[in-house]
Amino acid sequence: MDIFGSITGLIVFFPIFIVLSILIRIDSPGPAIFKQKRIGKDGRPFIFYKFRTMTNNADETAHRDYIRKLLTEEDVKPENNGKEKIFKLVNDARITRIGCFLRKTSIDELPQLFNVLRGDMSLVGPRPPIPYEVELYEEWQVKRLSVIPGMTGLWQVEGRNKLGYIDSIQLDLEYIKNWSLWLDIKILFKTISVVFLRKGVA
Template sequence: MVIDDSDIAFSNNRIINPEKLKRRHLYRFCKRIADVVLSTCGLVALSPVLLIIAGAIKREEKGGTIIYKQQRVGKNGKLFLIYKFRSMCMDADKKLEELKQLNEVEGAMFKLHDDPRVTKVGKILRKTSLDELPQLYNVLKGDMSLVGPRPPLPNEVAEYTEYDKQRLLVVPGCTGLWQVSARNEVGFHEMVELDLQYIEKSGLLYDLAIVLKTVKIMIVPNGAY
């Protein structure tokens, strides 16, 4: 299965049936098995890369942490800590208030091209999505899946409409339809539509296609920042 721009369809009127999702027992079971196997293999196989990245972060800012932990909202509103390689300066959260007026997307999400809080190493990590690798541990724990909607921040969810909250009907993912298609080129509402489209079409082959396209993007970046 191949995913391209023709797979993207914005409708703005998708209604997800929660009961239908609950009945997909076999899909959820197989997806969880795949998540455990692939995240374990990934953590082991990529351990040299993880160590190199950790060293680079530590060298750039000796007093800083390597891993960044942040509270996110998962399936059905459950809170969890997400793990990432730190790509911003240590006081990034404090500086956010000063930058909110420069937000480049509408809705409950913050995005800023050339964000001054991002470190030199962080720019490389973000461009290649390598800062997301520690999330394999989140997948192993069951907080996240390899594929699913982006896990939002609590303050973002506070601004959600009931329509937007449909994103929270499934386990969030490290990558998804939004990340492999439009990513930073669309606003919040378009992101919601892509996530709901994924939920409607989700299946093992569809998930595999998204994972494969994610690997391709990590090699040939699609404009992440």
């Protein structure tokens, strides 16, 4: 399913890749594709692709500190306009104009189809964490690294950015425990609904 889905997606969205690559470069200096080290199954690192939504070479210090607060359950509500704890910074000055649109529509995730084709990721599974996230994991949280990470997953369709970070990890573990091909298919169809209706999108 992953190979067929990724190849089909790359063919269907190829024109969008071309247009967005041009628009991103016009909007701000730098490459159209953002590359970052992520942690995959069994702790194996790989290079993760997204359309760039921030200024080139943006400082990750703020995000690193934010993740630390979320994993230690410190109060982070003021940074998100009093809403529930979520793990995407809101009103981040590093986000470009087109980057804001790409994030809201989740189009920035499309280059991960290359990761799926390479076998680094699956269409469905837990999101691949950044190395400094894994460094802060407790033992029970490491279990989410026991499967291939995915482009979408259970927490994305059950609450997405409105969920707390710990809640999202618990849903990832629930997905791993109850995995089936039918569950993956349901999540894929729900993801389409979430993206088009923009439910839970920050």
